[in-house]
Structures are given as structure tokens and as C-alpha cells.
Amino acid sequence: MRLRKSWIIAAKDLKVIIRKRTVLYTVVMLPLIISILFPVVIELSGQKSGGIPAAYLPVLLSAFAFFYVIIPAIIPTPIASYSIVGEKVEKSLEPLLATPITDGEILLGKSIAAFIPSIAATYAGAAIFMVLMDSLTYSKLGYLYYPNWGMGIILLLLAPLAATLSIEMNVIASSRVSDVRTASQLGALMFIPFVGIYVAGEIGIITLDTNTLLIIAAIMAALVLVLFYISTATFRREEILTKWK
Amino acid sequence: MIDAENLTKKFGNLTAVEDLTFHVDEGEIFGFLGPNGAGKTTTVRMLCCLISKTSGTAKIADYEIGNDADSMKIRKIIGLVPDNVGLYDGLSAYDNLDFYGKLYDCTETQRKENIEKFLKMLGLWDKRDVSAGTFSKGMKQKLAIARALIHEPEILFLDEPTVNLDPESAKTVRDFILELKKEKKTIFLNTHNLDEAQRICDKIGILNTKLMAIGTPKELEGSIGGRKTVIQLDQVNDTILNALKKLSLGNITSDNNKLTIDLENPEKENWAIVNAIVGAGGHIQTVTVLGSTLEDAYLKLVRETK
Numbered sequence: 438m439r440l441r442k443s444w445i446i447a448a449k450d451l452k453v454i455i456r457k458r459t460v461l462y463t464v465v466m467l468p469l470i471i472s473i474l475f476p477v478v479i480e481l482s483g484q485k486s487g488g489i490p491a492a493y494l495p496v497l498l499s500a501f502a503f504f505y506v507i508i509p510a511i512i513p514t515p516i517a518s519y520s521i522v523g524e525k526v527e528k529s530l531e532p533l534l535a536t537p538i539t540d541g542e543i544l545l546g547k548s549i550a551a552f553i554p555s556i557a558a559t560y561a562g563a564a565i566f567m568v569l570m571d572s573l574t575y576s577k578l579g580y581l582y583y584p585n586w587g588m589g590i591i592l593l594l595l596a597p598l599a600a601t602l603s604i605e606m607n608v609i610a611s612s613r614v615s616d617v618r619t620a621s622q623l624g625a626l627m628f629i630p631f632v633g634i635y636v637a638g639e640i641g642i643i644t645l646d647t648n649t650l651l652i653i654a655a656i657m658a659a660l661v662l663v664l665f666y667i668s669t670a671t672f673r674r675e676e677i678l679t680k681w682k
Numbered sequence: 683m684i685d686a687e688n689l690t691k692k693f694g695n696l697t698a699v700e701d702l703t704f705h706v707d708e709g710e711i712f713g714f715l716g717p718n719g720a721g722k723t724t725t726v727r728m729l730c731c732l733i734s735k736t737s738g739t740a741k742i743a744d745y746e747i748g749n750d751a752d753s754m755k756i757r758k759i760i761g762l763v764p765d766n767v768g769l770y771d772g773l774s775a776y777d778n779l780d781f782y783g784k785l786y787d788c789t790e791t792q793r794k795e796n797i798e799k800f801l802k803m804l805g806l807w808d809k810r811d812v813s814a815g816t817f818s819k820g821m822k823q824k825l826a827i828a829r830a831l832i833h834e835p836e837i838l839f840l841d842e843p844t845v846n847l848d849p850e851s852a853k854t855v856r857d858f859i860l861e862l863k864k865e866k867k868t869i870f871l872n873t874h875n876l877d878e879a880q881r882i883c884d885k886i887g888i889l890n891t892k893l894m895a896i897g898t899p900k901e902l903e904g905s906i907g908g909r910k911t912v913i914q915l916d917q918v919n920d921t922i923l924n925a926l927k928k929l930s931l932g933n934i935t936s937d938n939n940k941l942t943i944d945l946e947n948p949e950k951e952n953w954a955i956v957n958a959i960v961g962a963g964g965h966i967q968t969v970t971v972l973g974s975t976l977e978d979a980y981l982k983l984v985r986e987t988k
Contacts, residue, residue, distance in 0.1 A: 442785065445781065445784045445785055446785075449770070449773070449777075449781045452772075452773060452777065453770060453772045453773065456772045457772065527768060527769075527770065527771060528764075528766035528767070528768040529768035529769065529770055530768065531732065531762070531764045531766070531768055532762055532763075532764055532767075532768045532782075532826070532829065532830075533768075533785075534732055535730050535731075535732060535757060535760070535762040535764075536757060536782065536785040536786060537754050537755075537757040537758045537785070537786065537787075538785055539754075674732065674733075675732070675733040675734060678727065678732055678733060679693065679727075679733060
């Protein structure tokens with residue numbers, strides 16, 4: 438596989454995405470809202486009774502941090518689902534497939550194009566979140582809660598893996614259906630397992646500590662490989678060209 | 683340059699293309715004529731390695747379709763203009779071409795030169811920075827042709843390149859195809875525009891799932907026979923008709939002093955007819971040869987398969 442070819446596809450897709458304002462807003466808005474909303478919740482919660490107790494703050498902050506695994510699982514959906522189906526809608530897939538490029542190079546290019554804005558928006562949101570949270574909780578905790586190892590693992594391992602898994606699911610969905618909406622709906626299902634992990638952490642089934650996060654990262658990495666294999670195997674150019682109407 | 687032998691494509695129980703055998707020489711414009719659903723697009727897709735063949739063989743410049751290693755080489759030396767142009771509407775004309783130039787590994791200089799060359803040839807240079815989405819159908823079609831040529835392919839596949847174009851745009855595209863012929867490009871043209879095929883193709887194949895006929899436009903016109911010589915006289919009389927009967931010609935009909943004679947080869951037989959009429963005292967006003975057209979040949983062949 439030639440990475441340069443994939444990058445050509447990705448650069449073109451990024452150019453198209455930047456001009457599609459609705460897609461861009463969807464990617465930017467969710468992390469921005471969450472990054473501002475959670476600090477607001479912390480600020481307003483229990484204001485009359487002196488705010489959230491300092492002992493409970495780290496539990497809450499580590500729970501909120503897991504949202505930066507859920508966010509990158511959600512936001513690539515509009516871009517990734519548009520990737521293959523969008524080419525089909527614009528009928529640009531046939532000339533693209535006629536060029537000397539492999540299926541793997543096309544899919545990798547499409548994945549890079551969905552990954553970069555998603556992860557950039559997640560990181561930007563996380564930066565806002567950490568700064569706001571630290572400024573709001575420093576007086577009570579007496580130290581800066583962020584950055585910490587947990588957030589480091591989330592941002593450097595889990596968030597990219599979650600984004601990659603979501604993109605792969607979306608690419609698989611895009612290859613199998615013929616309209617963008619269905620592809621988006623199927624691709625969006627990827628965030629459900631992460632919400633499940635979050636809920637399991639909240640109700641005490643698992644503890645979202647550093648070790649658990651590393652185990653989750655290892656499982657996700659294995660899934661990324663499996664889904665990449667499935668995504669290339671399910672991308673059948675002949676079927677896409679002859680059966681999509 | 684293109685060699686197909688018993689090329690067949692089936693989709694489940696449906697046979698889209700059956701036993702195609704043809705040869706296209708280098709620098710030739712080969713027209714593929716056929717009604718909707720005849721298998722023209724399927725054939726182009728097989729030859730461009732976009733879909734697999736069911737059986738038979740086909741070679742593009744000695745590379746075999748269906749062979750994975752050869753498929754990549756074939757894609758490098760061909761250009762395709764599909765029936766749906768498939769441009770990126772959000773990108774400018776220049777960016778559309780530049781993207782494809784990169785995919786074909788053209789150098790930056792090559793891309794710049796070719797983009798300018800083809801956009802100027804097709805009258806789109808002034809619109810190079812305009813989004814392709816705002817282009818008219820004709821402009822999009824021209825841009826799609828420029829895209830297919832960006833890497834200077836040896837063989838160009840054009841699937842209905844003038845369909846839905848206004849006469850002026852269609853003429854520009856046809857003239858451009860003829861310009862490409864001068865550059866020794868091999869062109870495979872899918873069309874159901876008989877006039878277009880007749881005007882620009884060196885060889886024509888008539889397809890209706892099977893290849894019904896193949897030859898030069900002249901050969902196809904002549905292949906169904908049925909040519910006629912029509913002679914307008916001052917007056918037709920029995921002496922003239924008897925003189926003509928002695929020549930052992932085809933069917934002769936007379937109507938309003940106009941003789942219509944079925945002939946295999948009017949160019950050879952007309953002088954004898956004219957001599958016979960003049961010899962019988964007839965006064966000829968006009969002599970017209972009515973040949974069977976490509977349209978006649980096409981319709982006859984297509985109807986025969988129904």
C-alpha cells in the first residue's frame with residue numbers, strides 16, 4: 438500500500454469537507470459544547486451548599502474525561518459515512534476506481550480524511566475542557582487535576598483508537614448501503630459500546646483507572662485491525678458500480 | 683491495441699455481454715453502437731478493469747484484463763470518461779484535474795502543463811478556478827474529458843460523451859476527439875448517436891449483447907444491401923422498360939416517369955442503365971443513387987435480435 442496515494446485522497450477529501458460547512462459544524466460543535474457544558478455543570482452544581490465536595494471532584498472529573506473517548510467515536514460519522522456513499526452520490530467513484538489505485542489506498546485515504554478533523558476537534562475540545570476545569574477546581578483541590586496519566590491515555594491512545602474504530606465502522610456501513618443517511622445511522626452505532634463502558638464505570642462494575650484504560654486500549658487496537666480487514670474485504674468495487682443506483 | 687476474444691459478462695442469470703470478439707488498432711477510433719442495455723457500458727467497465735469478466739479474454743496493449751498485476755498497468759495507460767461524468771462539484775476545475783494528475787503520478791510540471799493545455803483546448807481555461815458544480819453539462823463533459831487525458835493515456839474510453847449536449851458543445855467534443863486521433867490516441871467510443879459514429883469512427887461495432895456486426899462505416903452500410911438508383915425521365919415507355927429488362931437488373935418500378943431500380947453496386951451498373959435508356963430514346967432529367975445508411979444497417983441488425 439502506498440501511503441502517498443492515500444494522502445492524495447485524504448487531502449482532496451479534506452478540501453471538500455472544509456467547503457461543506459454543515460459537515461464541518463457537526464464535527465466542531467459536539468466537542469465544543471461538551472467542553473464548555475461540563476465545567477458549567479461543575480460550577481453550578483450545589484452552589485447553595487458550597488459546591489461539589491473536594492473529595493468527590495476527582496471521581497467526577499475522571500468520569501467526565503471518558504467523554505473524550507465517546508466524542509471521537511461520534512464525530513467522524515458525518516465525514517466517514519459521506520466518504521464512500523458521497524462519492525457514489527456525486528457519481529465520482531467510477532473515474533476514481535479507474536485510476537491506478539488500490540481499494541486499501543482509497544479506504545485508508547478516506548479514513549485519514551475523517552480522522553484528522555475528528556481528532557483535532559477532540560483535542561481542541563479537551564484542551565478547553567482541561568483549562569476550564571483546572572481553573573474551576575484548583576481552589577478546592579489545591580492542585581491542577583489535568584493533565585494526568587488517565588487523560589494522557591485517553592487522549593493519546595483511546596481517543597485515536599475510538600475515532601479509528603468509528604471510521605472503520607462507517608466505511609464498512611458506507612460500502613454496504615447506498616445513501617448517506619443510512620450509512621450515518623449505521624456508523625453512529627459505534628459510540629454505544631463506549632457509552633456502555635462509561636455507564637459500567639459509573640455504576641461501579643468497572644473502575645476507569647489507568648490499568649483499565651490500558652486494557653480497553655489493547656482491546657480497541659485489536660478491533661481496529663479486525664475492522665480494517667473487514668472494511669477492505671467488504672469494499673467490492675464491482676458490486677458498488679453495478680448495484681448502486 | 684485492444685483485443686477481445688469471446689469476452690462474456692454475466693450478472694447471475696443475466697447475460698450482459700456475450701462472446702465479444704473484436705480488435706482495435708492503435709490510433710483508431712472504434713465506435714461501439716447499440717441500444718440502451720446492449721452491454722456497451724459493461725464492456726467498457728470490463729476493459730477498464732472496473733468489473734470482472736465471466737469468461738473469454740481481452741488484452742489492452744498486451745496487458746490482460748482480469749490479471750491483478752496487469753490491471754494496475756492497464757489503468758495507467760487508459761483514460762475513462764464514464765457516462766456520468768463524476769466530477770467533484772465542490773472543487774474547482776483546476777483542482778479536479780490536479781487531483782487526478784497526482785493519482786496518476788504526474789509530476790507537478792507535467793500537471794501544470796497538461797491542465798493548461800487541455801483546459802485551453804476545451805475552452806475552459808478562463809473557468810479554471812470556478813467550482814465544477816456551477817458548470818453547465820457541456821462544460822462538465824469537457825472537464826471530464828480533460829480529466830481522462832491528464833496523464834496522457836494511450837487509450838481513451840468515452841462512454842456517451844456527447845449525450846445531452848447542445849449541438850455546439852457536441853461538435854466541440856467531436857472535433858476534440860478528432861484532434862486526439864491526430865495525436866495517435868486510440869479511442870473507444872460508446873455511443874448511440876449514429877451520425878456521430880459515422881462521422882468520426884474508423885471502425886464500428888454494433889452490439890446488442892452480442893456483437894452483431896463490425897466494420898468500417900462504409901462496410902456496414904453496404905453489408906445490408908438494398909441500394910437503389912432513381913432515374914427521373916421526361917417520359918417512361920415500354921421501349922425503355924424492355925431495354926432495361928435486358929440488362930438483368932434487380933427489381934424495377936415505375937411511378938410518375940420515375941424509375942427506381944434495386945442494385946447491388948450502382949457505381950458499376952449505372953452507366954449501362956443510362957446507355958440503355960438513352961439508346962431507347964429516353965430523356966434523362968436526373969440520376970440519384972440511394973444507398974442504405976448506417977442507420978438502416980443498425981436498425982436491421984438490432985431488430986433481427988429482438
